[in-house]
Amino acid sequence: MHAGRLSPDVEMMAARTTPVHLSLGSLLYYWPRDKVLAFYEEVETWPVDSVYLGETVCSKRFELRMADWLQIAKRLSDRGKQVVLSTCELIESESDLRTLRKITGNGEFLVEANDLGAVHLLAGKTPFVAGPYLNIYSRMSLEFYRGLGASRWVMPIELSEAGLREVLRDADLNMETEVFSYGRLPLAVSARCFTARYNNLSKDDCGFRCLEHPDGLTVSTQDDEAFLVMNGLQTQSARVYNLIDEVAGMIAMGVSHVRISPQSAHTADVVAQFHAATLGDAEATAKPAPWAPEIACNGYWYARPGLEQANAAGNIPASHGRKSST
């Protein structure tokens, strides 16, 4: 379970104006309904500005229905959070499209478009967030989406600091920029359910085994290095992407939103630490947290293999991030 409400200190800090916003990405895992409801009740008190809601991985997950998400959205909105409804990253069936239309036509909350179908339903009608799966790697492509009405974009996880700097170089972008900054990286999506496959079940009769893995199911190499995580149709990194040390740089570059991806434990602590970082509290970020992930990574930010952990100069310490050959 996650670590409860924040201390009064942190809640007070939340009231201060910050130059960059914290956002909580959509919940990527499949948790029991009660756990989800309890989680978002806590989020109401956290110093996050934007909260992304909805099922983005698998349309078969139904612990929460659209009405439930909207109810959570209203409560968070009443507590002053900006709510963004996220669309599913894989839209295949007519039933998927019906859900998609409900989200894009909700009439109240901003929507994060995660495929071109969602873009079709939003373009020219209402401002939207161009999600990370739209693959915007260049200023040329970003400007196209801006022309359709995107008011914010979330850069692809593969983009580096240098790449982002280049995209943001001309000052007159007039869009918000969000960076996935903490959590297991969503690396790939398939129509095949890998969790069902592991359990020798078909996707149509999967038994909702994802419920048994609140942070996904670890895939290791044969020499026992944790490598990836199965999360139904989604494949994630086993290492936790952590850009806590890059927040100051992001602010200087013009990043407006720093995204934290929910996990089953310690999300409140992660939020508190990032919040301190956005306030320039170097001390809060310097000390290693007792709950910190075993192995973090930040390679993509330094234009290196994503699984690597580079220091602030972009160098890979000899003993880290790369197994020595035997």
Added chain:
Amino acid sequence: MTLSLESMTDAETSAQEHCGTDNRKDRAERMKLVCPAGSLPALTAAVDNGADDVYMGIRDETNARNFAGLNFDEKSMRDGIRYAHTHGVRVLMALNTFPQPTTWQKWQRAVDIAVDYGVDAIIVADMGLMNYAANKYPQLRLHLSVQGSATNYEAINFVHERFGITRAVLPRVLSIQQIAQVIAHTPVEIEAFGFGSLSIMVEGRCALSSYATGESPNTHGGCSPAKAVRWEKKADAPGVLDSHLGAVLIDRFSADERPGYPTLCRGRFKVNDDIYYAFEEPTSLNTLELLPKLQDMGVKAIKIEGRQRSPSYVALVTRVWREALNDCSSRPEAYQVRPAWQTALSRVAEGNQCTLGAYHRTWK
């Protein structure tokens, strides 16, 4: 296609019958066979063995098969296009990676080059690049690449409305019913994969390769790049061979196994105590047996994967599929997969085995 949305409740099952009827008038125009040309000899092989269209790329990261020694420079491009056009074969230029932050002008120049050399269409994934091409060359025929991740008709119709695309290549994740559903709701020609390497992940949505090596199809036009491959014999276990991609152990082969190339999603990994092909076995997609169905549904083109393969692969696969498409269009009711076709294809298939992939729902 005039089916209204209201009548489409749970249309996945009925769409197939509907569009089968509605598209019958178009059937006089048989399905196009779209073949890979990774080099001039491969292009020649495709043309000589019955391709309707060939697709090629420029020798750089503007296309998704950016491998050493592959693709076309100016001279081979000119020669190849001339050879294809002389034989009535169309040339499609794949510009299907994503323009990168500092080098995006290179992708624009690639569009200019394609037009300058007289290709018949370009295959594009990035919306910014599509925008450039459609504005600068309104007459240029545009295809939406499989890397564009358009898995539903709303997505395809968006690109059609904005840029007037003629054809869309469907990601290899849709079932046959879902393909029928797409066709029933779009004016865009649909191209489906027929044979070749099977992508497990939605195309354009996979960063596994860059996670391990720093290079992915989206950013560098390649997956599991050869320069990141390392083979290692185990000193403590005679006969055992490890394959690595970057720092990651992808597979471990015993002495009696034939080692395969360490494509990341084809590795054997460990989940709890099970060591197995966690994502997919080494296998190729082969939809020969579905041809009449695809034709009846109104699929307009069948794509053969394999620009990274040899000219002899292209010759063999093109010849088999030409025969199959001829059989299928002339006498669909009598169509049967000939054993000789299957034997020939399994010889060049990955791991010498084939699958129907996502076309067959149980694969998922």
